[in-house]
Amino acid sequence: MKKATSLTVQNTAINLKRINSSDFLSLTDIARxxxxxxxxxVVKNWLRSRQTIDFLGLWEQINNPDFKGVEFDSFKSQAGSNSFTLSPTKWIENTHAVGLVSKAGRYGGTFAHPDIAFEFASWISAEFKLFLIKEFQRLKQDEIDSKKLEWNLSRSLSKINYRIHTDAIQAYIVPKLNPSQINFTYADEADLLNLALFGITAKQWREQNPDKQGNLRDYASVEELVILSNMESYNAEMIKQTLPPQQRLVQLNDMAITQMNSLTKHEPKLTSSTLKIKK
Known part of the structure; x- marks a missing residue:
């Protein structure tokens, strides 16, 4: 499901932008x-209010360590006077504010963190603010439901490929073992995948997370589950080629790092999901 980039409140379309992991709402659209x-x-008139400046300053002090308090105090002392005017751009440039973002151009305008957008909507109309909050909550719930569906589908795919993986173990590894080794082999191969992708074994995860139910794969991201599914098929093929575990571990880890980088579009980090195995 494609992430929504707008919502509609009382026949007013409001665009959203993803900024610093938060959905910023268009104050320009709300002002319409x-x-x-x-x-x-409308936005400039709202910024002239002493109450608005107090609110923006408090929000920035809580959420922005680089906020310039001296410049804020200057605006605060002038706010509310007949001669006082303030644009979003001037507020951002002078105080280094992060709660507002102003962009020029066809798809520009002033965007605000939801906390600030809801405050602005309240200034527009208490009724409009209520409907805006409800619509935004609905949007967020739809995204959560969609994410759960993606996760469940990825988990199901992983379980399907797990059968391919265990069949390869049964056909190419088990016949070479004595009965006392067989039960441990399936767990060892599962942990080979865990190490390559998560950088940790199932036992280590349980020891580090005694209060959590299930296993580490139940807490994997959608991207990790997709990679895990691919790794199970790849490891099954390497088992058929009789490659030793350590060699398979290195190749699987390289695969995990490459695919994680591709799926998340950032440089791989030395975390549990992209741990580089020493060769």
Missing amino acids: AKNPDEPKD
Whole structure:
């Protein structure tokens, strides 16, 4: 399911942008509910209020360690006077604020963190704010439900490929073992995959997470489950080629790092999900 980039409140379309892991809402679009012709003026009038400056300053002090308090105090002392004017760009540039983002151009406008967007909506209309909050909550719940569906599908695919993996173990490894070794072999091969992808064995995970139910794969991300599914098929083929465990571990880890980098679009880090095995 494609991530939503807008929502509609009382026939007003409101665009969203993903900024610093948060969904920022367009204040310019929200302002159209009050003045469709000059939404920028609505935002500027809101910024003239002493109450608005107090709220923005408090939000930045809580959430932004680089916020410039001296510049904020200057705006605060002037706010509310007839001569005081303030644009989003001026506020951002002078105080290094992060709760507002202002972009020029066709798809630009002023965007705000949800905390601030809801405060602005309250200034527009208490009714509009209530419907905005409800619509935003619905959007977030839809995303959660979609993520759960993706996770369940990935987990199911992983379990299907697990059968391919165990069949290869049974056909190519088990016949070479004595009866006392067989039960440990399946667990060892599962931990080979765990080490390559998560950097930890099932036993180590249980020892580090005594309060959690299930196993480490139950807490894997969708990306990790997709990679795990691919790794099970790949390891099955390497088992058929009679490659030794250590060689398979290195190749599986290289595969995990490459695919994680591709799926998440960032440089691999030395974390549990991208641990580089020493060769």
